[in-house]
Amino acid sequence: MPPRIARDAIPVPMQNKLELRRTLLAARTALAPDQRQLFDRRIGTKILQWWRTEQPATLGVYWPMRGEPDLHQAYASLSEQGVQLALPIIVGDTTPLQFVQWTPGEALHKDRFGTSVPVAENALVQPQALLIPCLGFNAECFRLGYGGGFYDRTLAQQPRPRTLGVAYAFGEVDFANEVYDIALDMVITEEGTFQP
Template identity: 50%
Template structure:
């Protein structure tokens, strides 16, 4: 992992819920942080969410275009949006149209690393054991070269707060790790003490 972000991560103008975000940023207990961040996502106006998602998507697309290796066929691990996560499906469609191979994570068992299956936008989908959409025909691929990681929260040091299942932590335990690109809203930057198994992301992309 690199010690510095690969592109600058600025901060966007504070949203209407700035006071709520300020309060969340001062919670240090992970369980309380998760609850507060989930509540903030549920309260977000759908039109505002769509606007933010478009901005995040533009940054993800720009990052990919400037960092993907020429002359190779890297696999990009993406995610299906759940629980108010940034919806990047228009970006996935654009990338697939440009010939980028995409893969979605698959939960194969509790307390295990994620597997990944190749995905083409528009193909038939089913729900996995966790209720997450995955391709109906599962074409297992190796660990992606680059992995988009949805963040419920993130720290200034690029440590990720997820939902507590530990699937991404276990996936990133072994070297060599894929390049990890966290995806989050700017107002979800928080502070907490990193645990023994926490792995800093290479970069976190937000709307700002």
């Protein structure tokens, strides 16, 4: 298991986001397969517990890439309980994400950004809540992603869905928020739940 990136381990002034992204991607890559599976199961269990409390009928999810937590088992359980799942699609470099209906097992292909999207032209939906993968996050539940700004642009729209960040616990780090960053309502890791 990679060492936890402690707040006091980050130089002052805070690491810039590019360096932080490299460090966190390396830590994710270093996870042993059995450790990753254990973490993913724990995160999936916490998401199902959250859903039982919140019960959004439509939930935007993500297909994992670059070592993101794999929640396929949780997605299957949610779908079996009647939740309409939706995957994000990128329609332009500077536009908000859109979401299309998706059922686990449906065929996917990669778009030009490397994101997996349904092969079929499924209907657009506006999810009531979103599971958002985080490379890192800070104490105020601001998300560190890959730098494209897609989720920030999406969350700037109204009505804003409830947001649940998904990350590994070692992704809790210090970084400065930019003016366009939007805090998540909550972040779930294998170790616990964080709220601003």
